[in-house]
Amino acid sequence: MSENQQAVFSPNPKKRQKNLAVSRWTPYWYILPAFVVMAIMVFYPLGYGFYLSLTDMSLATFKNPNFIGFGNYLKLLQEATFIRTLLRTIVWTAVNVFFHVSIGLFLAVLLNRKLPGKGLLRVLLIIPWAVPQYIVALTWRGMLNNQFGAINIFLQKIGFSALPWLTDPTWTFIGAILTNIWLGFPFMMMISLGGLQSIDKEFYEAAEIDGASSLQQFRNITMPLLKPVLAPAIVLGTVWTFNMLNVILIIAGGFGNEKTQILVTEVYRLAFNFYRYGYAAAYSVVIFLILLVFGMTFMRRTQGIEEVR
Amino acid sequence: MENNQLQFRDSFKNRHFERNDSWLKIIVIYLILLVMCVVTVYPMLNVLSVALRPADNLFQLNLQIVPDNYTWDNFRRAIFEIDLLLWIRNSLIISILTATIAVCFSASAGYAFSRYRFTGRKTGMMMFLVTQMFPGPMLLLPMYILLVKLGLVNQFLGLLVPYTATAVPFSVWMLKGYFDTIPKSLEESAYIDGASPFRTFYQIILPLAKPALAITFLFGFMSAWSEYIVAKVILTKPEVLTLPVGLVSMQGQFNTQWGVYSAAALITSIPVVILFISLSRYLVGGLTLGGVKG
Numbered sequence: 001m002s003e004n005q006q007a008v009f010s011p012n013p014k015k016r017q018k019n020l021a022v023s024r025w026t027p028y029w030y031i032l033p034a035f036v037v038m039a040i041m042v043f044y045p046l047g048y049g050f051y052l053s054l055t056d057m058s059l060a061t062f063k064n065p066n067f068i069g070f071g072n073y074l075k076l077l078q079e080a081t082f083i084r085t086l087l088r089t090i091v092w093t094a095v096n097v098f099f100h101v102s103i104g105l106f107l108a109v110l111l112n113r114k115l116p117g118k119g120l121l122r123v124l125l126i127i128p129w130a131v132p133q134y135i136v137a138l139t140w141r142g143m144l145n146n147q148f149g150a151i152n153i154f155l156q157k158i159g160f161s162a163l164p165w166l167t168d169p170t171w172t173f174i175g176a177i178l179t180n181i182w183l184g185f186p187f188m189m190m191i192s193l194g195g196l197q198s199i200d201k202e203f204y205e206a207a208e209i210d211g212a213s214s215l216q217q218f219r220n221i222t223m224p225l226l227k228p229v230l231a232p233a234i235v236l237g238t239v240w241t242f243n244m245l246n247v248i249l250i251i252a253g254g255f256g257n258e259k260t261q262i263l264v265t266e267v268y269r270l271a272f273n274f275y276r277y278g279y280a281a282a283y284s285v286v287i288f289l290i291l292l293v294f295g296m297t298f299m300r301r302t303q304g305i306e307e308v309r
Numbered sequence: 310m311e312n313n314q315l316q317f318r319d320s321f322k323n324r325h326f327e328r329n330d331s332w333l334k335i336i337v338i339y340l341i342l343l344v345m346c347v348v349t350v351y352p353m354l355n356v357l358s359v360a361l362r363p364a365d366n367l368f369q370l371n372l373q374i375v376p377d378n379y380t381w382d383n384f385r386r387a388i389f390e391i392d393l394l395l396w397i398r399n400s401l402i403i404s405i406l407t408a409t410i411a412v413c414f415s416a417s418a419g420y421a422f423s424r425y426r427f428t429g430r431k432t433g434m435m436m437f438l439v440t441q442m443f444p445g446p447m448l449l450l451p452m453y454i455l456l457v458k459l460g461l462v463n464q465f466l467g468l469l470v471p472y473t474a475t476a477v478p479f480s481v482w483m484l485k486g487y488f489d490t491i492p493k494s495l496e497e498s499a500y501i502d503g504a505s506p507f508r509t510f511y512q513i514i515l516p517l518a519k520p521a522l523a524i525t526f527l528f529g530f531m532s533a534w535s536e537y538i539v540a541k542v543i544l545t546k547p548e549v550l551t552l553p554v555g556l557v558s559m560q561g562q563f564n565t566q567w568g569v570y571s572a573a574a575l576i577t578s579i580p581v582v583i584l585f586i587s588l589s590r591y592l593v594g595g596l597t598l599g600g601v602k603g
Contacts, residue, residue: 030420031422035433044446147368
């Protein structure tokens, strides 16, 4: 912010003509509509969800739930399935985000070069992002079909044996991971590409003159300059993956086996299959706290937050 | 002089490729990119392949894209025998309304975050980012109970409000980033000419932000067009179903309807894919700007 800009835009009406009518409330009026929508659909439900987690609300006690304090949380932490599901969710998220970022960044680096036809290649590479998620999941479920799915047919053509994708829960989970990796890398690719394009070419020219290898250039120029772009994207990507209900639900074809569930699918199952609203709410508060702590720590570590002045 | 000659000899390669790359490196790069393209394109071709198969021959043990005895029958049945057109109509109404409202709300909020310094600005921006961390199901349940109380279950309005709320935070960030790149001198001169702040925003800044607005609209549209979970919980009557709920419900009758489903999936996703890709050149700039620039 230069002095000049501050002078013009500080909401101080004395400094300008009257008809500009900027009062200290002006910015709040601009934000109001967006804020109201968020309040109704995010902040209110959030508060209400937290309240629910302290009650024993279920279908039987829907009208007048009992307040039971932290009972749900105590029960939840003692449950072995919770810990197992949490660990599975962490594996799910870590594997997915790792491949999203590494594939995305790698392709972005390739696409950021002078390369005839790269426009077309880029278009083809963002297709997974453009196709609606539920269609992707249904399509992959078709391709993972044990007998008639394209993946097993391909595996058999190149001399491997068919894998029990949809019958063995472990393989179903791996199939869901494959699907989600396919789904998520174009987002990271486009984010990285945008970041790469904003890096001044002169840095690389200077590095080349100094005799830096391309690996050195990547580590010492590209990565630091990409960090402010990638850090928020990684946080978002982690949150999205952690909460990816669609893919798991559709690939696994429901809640059949515990070994394919992650925390959010567990919340959905508890709430909409078993109507244990209070307990489900406690689950989601735990998820929220995990993500909040992760997001804050990650952003602070990478100092991405510094950008938000 | 020698330099010139050297440049001339390599001019073809230099004009089209990075100067230091050997031909081998170029070929490897192309190979990697092409393999990845096959990976991204194949699943959609697989859908096409299933859609082209005749109903009595859905399950085949080969990887042919266009079956020998291909037929367009599944497309005909998708349009005339299932409620596809109704679902498309419902989804169009909801998606266009969501996108329009989200663009209006987030443009004004993004502008305030970009141009004014006020108490709660930083907190407000963080708040919009943090909302992205709420697990959907956590909001889903209270949201559902709220909508039941308001009598909005099975109503388009009941979907519109949550969809707008989903689209707004990301759009606010993106538009704020874009507004930051528009020089403030434009507004200064408008002020000097006596324009009010709102008029300046409306007549000068918004037209300049068209690419970002287009992306925001697209995001809102796509998120509503593809949303499955909330719609599944809120919509139960057949006549209000949106595309995702309708299409996934066909999964139950997979054996007979797989071909029809595939045709329907293509009909519904191809327009969005084209829309998305045609706007993708704004995507790179728009996203990065929004993500981080202070």
